Amino acid sequence: MAARLTAVAHDLADAARIETLKLFRSPDLRPDNKAAAGFDPVTAADRASERAMREILARQRPEDAILGEEFGATPGQSGLTWVLDPIDGTRAFMAGAPSWGVLIGLGDADGPIYGIIDQPHLEERFEGGLGIARMIGRHGTVPLATRRGVSLTEATLMTTYPEVGDGTEHAAFRRVADRARLVRYGLDCYAYALLAAGHVDLVIEAGLQAYDVAAPIAVVRAAGGVVSDWRGGPAHGGGRIIAAGSAELHAAALELLNAA
CATH class of the missing domain: 3.40.190.80 (D-Maltodextrin-Binding Protein; domain 2)
Known part of the structure; x- marks a missing residue:
């Protein structure tokens, strides 16, 4: 079960990489403002990224619920929910800074059980939960471990x-x-x-x-x-x-x- 879920998550991250990189650092990027007051940007890349992930979930995990930033909540019956942020850090994305990421979370009634933080431009994928704690990058795979003993x-x-x-x-x-x-x-x-x-x-x-x-x-x-x-x-x-x-x-x- 865990292996099937993580495989789906990687499919989502792969699809989101394709869609986000089409417009990252592109002169064709034309952000919209979602806010009635102030500035809350969204781009075509945000929408295309989430749409691509939702299409995969509709095929591979139709029984699961979805909560996404751009297209809201979709109910499910399995007790699992995919929580999607297609571009976390849209302002950084607009500025050409590679500090944004694609967020893919999976949770049950008690909260998150698994997640991916993917940075497409740097080709860094941080993965944790369901017995996994690793970063997959250009130079291979390394374990994740927080720093201890720091005051x-x-x-x-x-x-x-x-x-x-x-x-x-x-x-x-x-x-x-x-x-x-x-x-x-x-x-x-x-x-x-x-x-x-x-x-x-x-x-x-x-x-x-x-x-x-x-x-x-x-x-x-x-x-x-x-x-x-x-x-x-x-x-x-x-x-x-x-x-x-x-x-x-x-x-x-x-x-x-x-x-x-």
Whole structure:
């Protein structure tokens, strides 16, 4: 069963690579704005990527549910749900920066059980869950393992946006950031991949959706990391997310996030 599911996931990632790379760094890229106020970009590549993945699932896993960023929810009967973000980091995609990714999560009633973070341009595929924790890349396959024994004052912390949510959320983030050795911004889902690979120690974000986090949760946990919301509870519904390379580092950062 697990082998069949992971084979389908790789088929999805392969199809999404084809569709996204058609427009990455292309002069034909023409983003649309989904937001009534502000800027929430979507491109033809986002839509084509998700459409291609849904077509595969319709053929190979018609009994499973789907939740996707661009085309919403499709019910299923198996108890399994595929959670798809066809391009996580559309702003990076627009800018030609290879820090976006395709997110493919698989979950049951209790949350994510398997995930892929795929970076098509770099040909890096981070996979975790169902007994797997590995990165498949140009130079072969390497195991994923988070970095252990790192204190907060030694940690590398990442988040996507410097403002990190509203004023209260930003203040909470700064309490952690002010203690960390290094803080970097802007990598979207690729930050979770680097955490799973042992290069980053903490990722803290706010305002996320379920399709932003399902795959990263599975990959980070498979690599030995800890992921929760800012209260220490389940994170797969989105919202405020903290991912850490170890339970000790997670606890130290969580205490600061919740310090009034």
